[in-house]
Amino acid sequence: MVHHRIETRAVAAGRSAEPGSPLNHPLVPASNFLLGGDRAYSRDDGTETWAAFEAAVGALEDAEAVSYASGMAAIAAVFDQLPVGARIVWPEDCYQGVAGLIAEGERLGRWTATRLAVDDTDAWCEAAASADLVWVESPSNPLLQVSDLQRIAATSRAAGSILAVDNTLAGPLGQQPLDLGADVAVQSATKHLGGHSDLLCGVVTTRRSDLVETLRRHRELRGATPGTLEAYLATRGIRTYPLRAAAAAASALELARRLDDHRAVDVVRYPGLAGHPTHEVATRNLSSFGSVISFDLQGGADAADALCGAVEVVRHATSFGAVESTIERRAAVPGQEHLPPGLLRLSVGIEHVEDLWDDLDRAISRPTA
Numbered sequence: 189m190v191h192h193r194i195e196t197r198a199v200a201a202g203r204s205a206e207p208g209s210p211l212n213h214p215l216v217p218a219s220n221f222l223l224g225g226d227r228a229y230s231r232d233d234g235t236e237t238w239a240a241f242e243a244a245v246g247a248l249e250d251a252e253a254v255s256y257a258s259g260m261a262a263i264a265a266v267f268d269q270l271p272v273g274a275r276i277v278w279p280e281d282c283y284q285g286v287a288g289l290i291a292e293g294e295r296l297g298r299w300t301a302t303r304l305a306v307d308d309t310d311a312w313c314e315a316a317a318s319a320d321l322v323w324v325e326s327p328s329n330p331l332l333q334v335s336d337l338q339r340i341a342a343t344s345r346a347a348g349s350i351l352a353v354d355n356t357l358a359g360p361l362g363q364q365p366l367d368l369g370a371d372v373a374v375q376s377a378t379k380h381l382g383g384h385s386d387l388l389c390g391v392v393t394t395r396r397s398d399l400v401e402t403l404r405r406h407r408e409l410r411g412a413t414p415g416t417l418e419a420y421l422a423t424r425g426i427r428t429y430p431l432r433a434a435a436a437a438a439s440a441l442e443l444a445r446r447l448d449d450h451r452a453v454d455v456v457r458y459p460g461l462a463g464h465p466t467h468e469v470a471t472r473n474l475s476s477f478g479s480v481i482s483f484d485l486q487g488g489a490d491a492a493d494a495l496c497g498a499v500e501v502v503r504h505a506t507s508f509g510a511v512e513s514t515i516e517r518r519a520a521v522p523g524q525e526h527l528p529p530g531l532l533r534l535s536v537g538i539e540h541v542e543d544l545w546d547d548l549d550r551a552i553s554r555p556t557a
């Protein structure tokens with residue numbers, strides 16, 4: 189069979205070829221099925237709706253996909269693969285839910301964890317040699333640092349540890365962690381795949397059949413299954429994901445450059461800017477620099493709060509990856525106090541770039557107007 193480009197796979201995957209079947213995957217709200225077929229009970233066997241979603245995500249990454257109720261459910265399932273007493277390596281800049289999960293496991297005596305700077309690749313390689321799980325988040329959230337995955341993968345493979353990458357920020361269009369050597373990629377489908385801020389869903393992808401089996405079994409026993417409507421909406425989101433992601437990334441690059449030139453802006457963090465600390469590895473590992481920008485205003489936290497109150501097109505809200513642009517002062521979020529107090533995370537949507545720029549420029553220059 190011809191192996192199509194990712195844009196085509198996003199549209200074509202997860203559809204039935206059966207004559208007379210609906211062109212779109214059906215929404216099947218079923219818990220149980222007539223016995224004697226492939227499915228008996230949906231927590232164990234899934235539904236056609238999840239199967240379509242998993243086929244579509246799997247096609248985006250040439251892998252098997254296992255879907256969950258949320259990104260955190262997918263992440264927790266990966267951590268639950270570890271034996272008691274496992275050693276974990278994880279990044280200083282990281283999604284705060286993962287930080288909470290790791291802290292809880294430490295408190296319960298389930299594992300020990302070593303936290304490293306994202307860009308200290310030598311330290312990652314050294315730690316990977318004796319770790320059970322190497323947990324990478326790349327680009328990291330919200331400082332947008334990119335990990336040197338190939339180098340880390342070489343050591344972790346030699347050591348037999350699991351290398352897992354939280355790929356939520358880049359999404360499969362921006363980065364293919366399994367091609368770069370990861371055993372497992374995880375993403376919150378709540379973000380880019382869903383793309384409309386109207387669902388929670390998560391997914392793990394892997395090419396290791398042993399992990400597919402244990403992850404599915406874990407989902408059966410823990411019950412963190414995706415909602416049928418959510419799987420349906422996320423599949424629908426995948427159809428336009430490449431278009432949305434390309435438009436948002438083009439606008440983000442333009443906005444990052446303009447913010448970088450703005451006299452009231454102090455630091456802009458965007459992997460596509462030549463001055464970004466991990467720009468070089470970003471150009472190797474990412475096929476798109478993505479739609480998220482972090483920046484600090486010269487006026488610090490007060491100026492950042494004022495901007496959040498002054499924007500009109502960009503919405504003052506958390507999260508990223510949706511059609512609408514959102515902005516948030518990240519250090520105001522509990523568990524993110526390590527960040528510069530004024531750091532703003534902007535998620536660029538698909539509005540016209542000039543309207544976004546006018547809105548930001550007006551809100552930066554005249555925050556109280």
Ligand SMILES: *Cc1c(COP(=O)(O)O)cnc(C)c1O
Binds near residue numbers: 388
């Ligand atoms: C949002 C997010 C998650 C968690 O996903 P949910 O769907 O909210 O559970 C995990 N990792 C990163 C990087 C995220 O941005």
